[in-house]
Amino acid sequence: MKKTLMTTTLATTFLASSLFAIIAPNSALAADYKVDVKGAHAFVQFKIKHLGYSWLLGRFNTFDGDFSYDDKSPNSANINIEIDTKSIDSNHAERDKHLKGKDFLNVSKFPKATFVSNNVKFSDNENAIVTGEFTLKGVTKTISFPVVKIGEGQDPWGGYRAGFSGTTSLKLADYGITYNLGPASTHVEMSLNIEGVRI
Amino acid sequence: MLKNTENSYGLIAIMFHWLMAISIFSLFGLGLYMVELTYYDAWYKGSLDLHKNIGLTLFVALMLRIVWRVVNVTPKNADESASKIEVKAAHYAHLALYGLMMVLMISGYLISTADGRAIDVFGLLSIPALPIDFANQEDIAGIVHEVLAWSLILISAGHVFAALKHHFINKNNTLVRMVKVLPRK
Numbered sequence: 001m002k003k004t005l006m007t008t009t010l011a012t013t014f015l016a017s018s019l020f021a022i023i024a025p026n027s028a029l030a031a032d033y034k035v036d037v038k039g040a041h042a043f044v045q046f047k048i049k050h051l052g053y054s055w056l057l058g059r060f061n062t063f064d065g066d067f068s069y070d071d072k073s074p075n076s077a078n079i080n081i082e083i084d085t086k087s088i089d090s091n092h093a094e095r096d097k098h099l100k101g102k103d104f105l106n107v108s109k110f111p112k113a114t115f116v117s118n119n120v121k122f123s124d125n126e127n128a129i130v131t132g133e134f135t136l137k138g139v140t141k142t143i144s145f146p147v148v149k150i151g152e153g154q155d156p157w158g159g160y161r162a163g164f165s166g167t168t169s170l171k172l173a174d175y176g177i178t179y180n181l182g183p184a185s186t187h188v189e190m191s192l193n194i195e196g197v198r199i
Numbered sequence: 200m201l202k203n204t205e206n207s208y209g210l211i212a213i214m215f216h217w218l219m220a221i222s223i224f225s226l227f228g229l230g231l232y233m234v235e236l237t238y239y240d241a242w243y244k245g246s247l248d249l250h251k252n253i254g255l256t257l258f259v260a261l262m263l264r265i266v267w268r269v270v271n272v273t274p275k276n277a278d279e280s281a282s283k284i285e286v287k288a289a290h291y292a293h294l295a296l297y298g299l300m301m302v303l304m305i306s307g308y309l310i311s312t313a314d315g316r317a318i319d320v321f322g323l324l325s326i327p328a329l330p331i332d333f334a335n336q337e338d339i340a341g342i343v344h345e346v347l348a349w350s351l352i353l354i355s356a357g358h359v360f361a362a363l364k365h366h367f368i369n370k371n372n373t374l375v376r377m378v379k380v381l382p383r384k
Binding site: 180 | 237239247312338341
């Protein structure tokens, strides 16, 4: 009897831990995601008005990041993004060369732009305000911007993914970019569309 | 008259020399000036277009000049008393000027065509980009372009001083024969 009980207990423990191991990747304990830059399911884009007559769009091709998110405690989420400034691409080499130079990003001196969140506040299941430290051209400022959770779930290849979208407007002069692009072009709209793969 | 002789440059070589000299110094000045222009300067775009157009025209002129140099006789040294080292230095300085001009113009072309865009020449024809490119092409070509431009101007300045030295100190016809076609001896 005693022996049987012990066997049962062991079996139960074993079963439980096996189950736990299976469930674990989906539980609150593992909610860290790596931004899918390898598969390019993430985009750092910008747009700025040209002379006030149209939108000019561009992007940063090289960046990396990670975030943690758990729908059971969404407000404990956080995100880190590091952007390689010299990867700026506005589909025009001469303009990119100018943007990488001293008039704008000065990428040889400031090769990285970073964002590190320190507060995430969800108002419902999808909408949140992310606050954190944004560093561009050596200037660090605290910025807040709205983020929308697009979705999460299993992917068809055995992984688990979650994706978010956020936009913010940055005043160029705040980051030491004072080149005169005209009164309609003092701010740049940054947008971040990312998908993370759970690690 | 048109062709070089043993003791003088011909009119064509002289024309090539001075037209390119004027164009290159103008391009250097224009280059320094245009990069300082800002977005709301009326000539912000025009200055760059002009720089590219003159540069591409110069490239064609350089090719023709090299061909002309090869098919023509090269006049003898104007200064018979010049030391071997002096003659060699002048020779290599001339080669350096040709080499610098060529690479300088190619690097400029590589900046503008880094994204595969063609260069429009005076609205008349369009010079396409090469089918190949390399990483950070516009940045690397840009640095090469700037360094070589300064090098070309410095060596040209040396070339000018050497010519003036021959004219005023050595009192030979080195400079004179680049200004007018001398009669055959």
